[in-house]
Amino acid sequence: MNSIQKKIWTLVAVVLLIMAAIWFALTYYNQKTQDRYNDILQRYLSMNEVTNASQQTIAALYNYLLAPTEANRGQVDRSKKALRKARMEVIVLRNADNDFALTNYMNLIDSLVETTDRSIMFQSEKETEDSSKAFSEATRISKYISEMTLTLLDTDLKTYDRFYRGIIEQSSELKKLGIWLLLSITFLLLLGTYWFSLSITRPVQKLTQAAKELSRGRFDLRVEVSSNDEISFLAKMFERMRVNINNLILEIQQKAQLENELQQSKLLLQESQLRSLQSQINPHFLFNTLDTLSKKAYLEGSEETSDLLANVAGLLRYNLKRLDRSVTLYEEVKVLRQYMEIQKARFTDRLRFHADIDESCLYVQIPGLTLQPIVENAVIHAVEPEEDGGTIEFRIRDGEERVTIEIADDGPGMTELKIKRILEEHTFETEGHSTGIGISNVVRRLRLFYGLADVIGIESGEGRGTKVILQIPKARRGEDDKALDRG
Template sequence: MTIRTKLLLFIPLLVLLSNSVSFFLFQSGQGIRESYDVMMSRLLLYNQTVHTVEGTLETLNSYLVNPDTTRLRQVESALAALSQQQSKVAELYDGSRQRPALVEYVRMMETIREQGNASVQASGLSRQREALASYEDAERTGGFIQEQEQHLVDVELASYEPVYQLIQHEAHRMDRLAAAVFVVNTLLGLALAVWISRSVTVPVSHLVGVAAQIAKGNLNVEPESGTSKDELGILARAFRHMLSDLKTFIDKDKELLEKDKLVKELELKTLQSQINPHFLFNSLNVLSKLALLEGALKTSDLIVSMSRLFRYNLRKLDKPVTLRDELNHVQTYIAIQQTRFVDQVHVEISADESALGLPMPALTLQPLVENAYVHGISGMERDAHIRLDIAREPEHVTITITDNGQGMDEETRQSLLRLEEVSAKKESSGIGTRNVFKRMELFYGCPQPVTIESEPGKGTKITIRVPWRKEDLGDYVPIDDRR
């Protein structure tokens, strides 16, 4: 649920709850107000009736003293108003607990109307004595009406006394309920505000703390998993993913730095193993030409091989080469070694031509073949065998270097696979086996591309299995022709 949805859902619910309670209070007070209005309307009707009777008697008296058309109309109007009051009082019969008193009250109003009409008729016939008698009877009836009105008021007040007490009780109850509703609404509002605030501020505060730790260089902090479905949960998950990516990028940068460091170390070791290599390379060319002029063909070939070997070692090691270049370099090295061992060592090379375009780090195969000579078959006087196989698979290229020499123990084998440093006296070429394996791993981006099978006295088999990527292939250009 998003934060916007929470606000649009819970705040209207709180308002609806408040309005519902307010409506309940209004409805509770409505019944009390209706009862009060009924009582007051009855009392006011009784009072208005008495005033109408008094006004009718005064108008009738004025007419009898000085009869004229205007006063006659006033009397008729007063009697008509009295008739309307009579009808209103008669409507109070239904549901009234003092119906007999009301019936008597209505009859007296009817009587005073009749007496008033009789007095007017007698006055119109010039029967003044009869008109005066009817007026006196009307006055006595008016007195009875006043007494009856007071009685009705007393009865109404007595009958509505419990209602009045109920009204007071309900008023006190409404006051307490209103106070309770105010407290509950306040607490609910505070709880809702705290809940929404915590659902927003707590994750934000945590993210701010994590960001502060990352700014200090501490990448081991773990942001919350962000299980909520709102915007802050999405932000927390994105932040966690960004931190993971940052760690991955830093690890890759470390690998690149380590690779560059290895390359620099290799260059340094290569330079340390040479005495002014450019001067030596040029001197070898001179010696090769001199041996050729003197007719020493084998010596000339050996010097040419040495020259090629040094020339290959002088190239920049941070640039990749092809497997074909490495194979040519290995063949040059083997030609030099065979001059030393003659028929003591038998070397076989089997290479799939379609695999020779594979890019790889420079100076990779020659150190492994050199280890086969130096640490494998160096103590054998005859029947020494070294084999180099290069095979192409659908998605991989497999390079295998095998010798039937003295082999190695399990501890040495495991130390090489774990890329641990080997004794310095075992690195005759100055380019350690550990560096070769590590460079292969960094170059191809795959862990453990090398496997070693070896036992003491049973020879050694080193297998390198690297991925084949078609986009890495290009037209072959011999190393000697590159600029």
């Protein structure tokens, strides 16, 4: 993880590296130019040294000829030695432009040394006239050397004139380059500083925005910071805190929802119990009366009336005693058959009822009074208003995890709005229902009983009948948990 301090040191290192590179480049260029300038100056000094040495040789020779002493002779020898040394330094100055002139220059120096030696020799042999002639020749050669030195210097000046002009042009270009280089470096530094500041301020801004959203209660927004420094670590801790708070809020909401469902279940149970109490007007007297009437009808030979009274007694007994607990699907189907026998006696051929039941799954638990209100709703709306009556189809099919119950009729059907209101558990009038329980009440009880929202569905349309589909789980949510605990 890169720290902010490391980023700062990296920026400083880059700036220092750029400055060092510029300094080394300028130093190298300056040193190179200075070396060439020194070489040219050394050429001028070397040639000037030849001229000085030749003149000193002539002066020493003149003094020796006037006073031929050992001291003057030594001065002549030292002058010749300096002249030879200057000659050696001039040899290295040879190039294509001055090759011929420099060769003559060397020859003149050699001639001056030879003429000087000859003048001294004539002086030692007392041949004054020959010595004077040799001295005059040496003086003339020395003048030639001086003139030749000027000629060579002039040649070098012409040769290196381009170099001087190049130095001036390069200096001008160097100034321009320096300006552009300064602007470029300034731009790059500004760009680098902007990028560096963004790498710090942008994560801070994101973190600040996330804090504002959290302060507004929006705990579902993820905190994301794309950096690799201390701010990233802070953002991760901030995100962990957000997740913990969000989980806590969700847990509180779930508990509140469960409490609300429990309260609704209690209210629904109280409502059912109240309706049950309203209908329990001396139930034993009513049951005994119906049984007596049933037996009397049977003894009088009215077996159909006896069966009808027995079905009514069983239906009332079931409706009054099974509201506060679950029953098996077998019991629900049994009471449904009793209800349909009563309705067939009422509507005769106008009511056509077809049942297709898979009896292998009738052990499944279901809330009491679930099927009868749905079928009764079909009788009220699909059979009773029609002159020719109607058909009700009842199917039970076994599935892998759920049992499918279908109750279909060929009535006028329902609108999408009415289906939506039923599934949203809006209360409808229950007038005409023998149980006092409407289909919306059934929807609410099923969802509370199984803890699932998709346990019931309705397929319908205007003029094409209605089909109610129940998807009954084979095991309730609480029973699954208990089974796991036992396992």
